Amino acid sequence: MPVLYASRNLTECGDCPIRHRAVCAHCEKDELAELDAIKYYRSFEAGQVLVWSGDHMDFVASVVSGVATLSQVMEDGRTQTVGMLFPSDFVGRPGRDRAPYNVVATTDLVMCCFRKKPFEELMARTHNIGVRLLEMTLDELDAAREWMLLLGRKTAREKIASLLVIIAQRDASLKMCVPKGKVVFDLPLTREAMADYLGLTLETVSRQISALRREGLVSLEGKRHVTVPDFDRLQEVSGDDADGGFLA
Amino acid sequence: MPVLYASRNLTECGDCPIRHRAVCAHCEKDELAELDAIKYYRSFEAGQVLVWSGDHMDFVASVVSGVATLSQVMEDGRTQTVGMLFPSDFVGRPGRDRAPYNVVATTDLVMCCFRKKPFEELMARTHNIGVRLLEMTLDELDAAREWMLLLGRKTAREKIASLLVIIAQRDASLKMCVPKGKVVFDLPLTREAMADYLGLTLETVSRQISALRREGLVSLEGKRHVTVPDFDRLQEVSGDDADGGFLA
DNA sequence: TCGCGACCTTGATCCAAATCAAAGAACGGA
DNA sequence: TCCGTTCTTTGATTTGGATCAAGGTCGCGA
Numbered sequence: 001m002p003v004l005y006a007s008r009n010l011t012e013c014g015d016c017p018i019r020h021r022a023v024c025a026h027c028e029k030d031e032l033a034e035l036d037a038i039k040y041y042r043s044f045e046a047g048q049v050l051v052w053s054g055d056h057m058d059f060v061a062s063v064v065s066g067v068a069t070l071s072q073v074m075e076d077g078r079t080q081t082v083g084m085l086f087p088s089d090f091v092g093r094p095g096r097d098r099a100p101y102n103v104v105a106t107t108d109l110v111m112c113c114f115r116k117k118p119f120e121e122l123m124a125r126t127h128n129i130g131v132r133l134l135e136m137t138l139d140e141l142d143a144a145r146e147w148m149l150l151l152g153r154k155t156a157r158e159k160i161a162s163l164l165v166i167i168a169q170r171d172a173s174l175k176m177c178v179p180k181g182k183v184v185f186d187l188p189l190t191r192e193a194m195a196d197y198l199g200l201t202l203e204t205v206s207r208q209i210s211a212l213r214r215e216g217l218v219s220l221e222g223k224r225h226v227t228v229p230d231f232d233r234l235q236e237v238s239g240d241d242a243d244g245g246f247l248a
Numbered sequence: 249m250p251v252l253y254a255s256r257n258l259t260e261c262g263d264c265p266i267r268h269r270a271v272c273a274h275c276e277k278d279e280l281a282e283l284d285a286i287k288y289y290r291s292f293e294a295g296q297v298l299v300w301s302g303d304h305m306d307f308v309a310s311v312v313s314g315v316a317t318l319s320q321v322m323e324d325g326r327t328q329t330v331g332m333l334f335p336s337d338f339v340g341r342p343g344r345d346r347a348p349y350n351v352v353a354t355t356d357l358v359m360c361c362f363r364k365k366p367f368e369e370l371m372a373r374t375h376n377i378g379v380r381l382l383e384m385t386l387d388e389l390d391a392a393r394e395w396m397l398l399l400g401r402k403t404a405r406e407k408i409a410s411l412l413v414i415i416a417q418r419d420a421s422l423k424m425c426v427p428k429g430k431v432v433f434d435l436p437l438t439r440e441a442m443a444d445y446l447g448l449t450l451e452t453v454s455r456q457i458s459a460l461r462r463e464g465l466v467s468l469e470g471k472r473h474v475t476v477p478d479f480d481r482l483q484e485v486s487g488d489d490a491d492g493g494f495l496a
Numbered sequence: 497t498c499g500c501g502a503c504c505t506t507g508a509t510c511c512a513a514a515t516c517a518a519a520g521a522a523c524g525g526a
Numbered sequence: 527t528c529c530g531t532t533c534t535t536t537g538a539t540t541t542g543g544a545t546c547a548a549g550g551t552c553g554c555g556a
Contacts, residue, residue, distance in 0.1 A: 070393075072393065072394075072396075072397045074397070074401065074487055075487075075489065078401040079401070080396055080397040080400040080401045082393035082396045082397070083393070093386055094382075095379075095382075095383065095386075096386065100390060100393075101393070124375075127372075127375070127378070130375070130378045130379065130382065131343075131378065133382060134342075134343075134378065134381060134382050134385060135343065137382060137385045137386060137389060138341055138343075138344065138385060140389055141385060141388055141389050141392060142348060144389060144392040144393055144396065145318075145320065145330040145331070145348075145349070145392055146320075147396060148320075148328055148330045148392065148395060148396060148399055149320045149322070149328040149330070151396055151399035151400045151447065152328040152399045152446075152447025153322065153326040153327070153328045153447060155542080155543095156542075156543065190502090190503070190504090191503075191504065191505095192503085192504095198400075199399065199400025199401060200543075200544090201543075201544060201545080202503090202504080203504095203505085203506085203543090203544075203545080203546095204542090204543055204544075206504060206505055206506080207505080207506080207543090209505095210505070210506085222552085223503070223504065223551085223552085239322060239323075241323060403512080403513095404512075404513065438532090438533065438534090439533075439534065439535095440533085448513075448514090449513075449514060449515080450533090450534080451513090451514080451515080451516095451534095451535085451536085452512090452513055452514075454534060454535055454536080455513090455535080455536080457535095458535070458536085470521095470522085471521085471522080471533075471534065
């Protein structure tokens with residue numbers, strides 16, 4: 001997993017209110033102007049479903065603030081979250097019509113959307129945007145495969161630690177820094193959403209968090225505010241190589 | 249999962265000895281000539297490791313014949329296969345230096361390789377190749393996320409059925425048809441390789457295959473040659489929607 | 497302020513799959 | 527042909543996480 005999202009993915013985008021992992025990272029000035037012309041903002045409340053699996057999707061978008069998840073649901077209701085969208089992340093599939101997953105806001109959420117047709121036209125004319133999109137898609141593929149290792153082979157304890165590490169890293173990257181030593185952040189997910197992402201039940205998530213707390217690896221204030229006194233130690237529990245950064 | 253790879257992915261590629269899901273699907277004649285100029289073939293034996301995770305990779309490639317897997321390994325040896333490469337599949341990451349996974353031949357294997365530098369230069373000049381690559385990467389992302397659902401939420405029985413369905417589909421697509429009714433194919437994987445892909449142990453794989461056999465859902469001749477008398481019934485056991493084809 | 501609903505925690509029990517163990521195929525090489 | 531190796535099957539036992547069940551906490555609207 002790339003450790004430093006900051007250097008690669010966070011860039012200014014037109015007049016967007018955040019520095020974000022933008023489709024326009026390498027774009028020229030006039031391309032940015034074109035992107036600005038087809039963009040608009042949308043807000044959602046925590047729990048709201050932005051897109052249902054199978055829906056026609058007529059936009060692509062970046063997350064401005066908040067967190068959303070991508071999830072698959074089986075006929076009998078079993079649910080697996082297959083991705084999390086943090087601020088700066090991109091969602092949408094140029095050239096494809098329908099959404100393959102549910103997209104759900106897990107916190108209040110603001111998206112910067114681009115109408116799909118004009119976006120595709122711009123992409124066809126603009127080499128840079130295609131290159132950037134391929135980069136982002138490869139990043140997501142890496143993340144998905146990393147998660148396959150977690151789902152297939154890690155213990156519940158390692159899964160929880162891994163999730164906390166990921167959230168801490170994404171949170172830190174928004175502040176343009178790398179988590180180290182003592183780290184503090186908020187969980188943007190309910191226990192149930194965590195369970196859906198980790199392939200566990202919510203009871204197991206709760207129990208394992210309690211266990212990590214008992215051992216002093218994390219401490220909680222309320223249900224959501226997390227303090228990690230020693231980030232390295234948590235990372236060891238997660239079962240990942242100390243430094244998987246060769247991908248970057 | 250796309251059901252019909254055939255129509256979308258299998259195309260002629262220069263003088264390659266197979267019709268394959270090629271990077272050059274939409275290319276012009278002179279682009280094909282350039283691809284031909286930088287390609288070469290390599291053969292591997294079953295069990296051979298083509299690339300180690302972290303290695304420098306100076307080529308990208310398509311599978312001509314045989315099957316390979318992509319796998320991640322934890323420090324303590326736990327292994328998760330994160331992808332299978334069938335004939336026509338592409339492997340390699342333009343713009344990235346190092347391999348993030350082990351690539352292992354599970355059968356005897358022939359690859360059609362392209363040297364990476366010239367491939368990237370060609371890609372920079374050729375819009376079509378970038379578009380095709382993005383398409384293929386999105387397909388792989390879909391497959392990875394489908395597999396996340398399998399790893400996180402399916403039972404051992406459903407996992408085995410899903411794997412058999414996938415292999416049957418890929419095998420059928422090479423023959424330019426869709427599996428239906430009675431289907432026959434060879435398993436290109438040992439029980440252990442299946443276990444690594446499904447997040448199970450090899451004993452559980454063996455037991456579940458025996459169970460499916462006892463129920464008449466499949467029959468085996470030797471260890472590897474599989475006959476599925478009723479493909480639809482197997483697909484039901486796999487837990488997938490009857491028709492997940494909306495992605496296509 | 498109370499009451500309700502949404503989340504979370506913890507305990508008791510169960511079960512699917514892992515682990516440990518042993519014994520068959522299948523196959524290639526001496 | 528026999529032996530050794532690799533792969534596979536099956537059995538016995540254990541166990542991590544699921545399931546079932548009961549309270550606890552928090553925040554919000556009446």
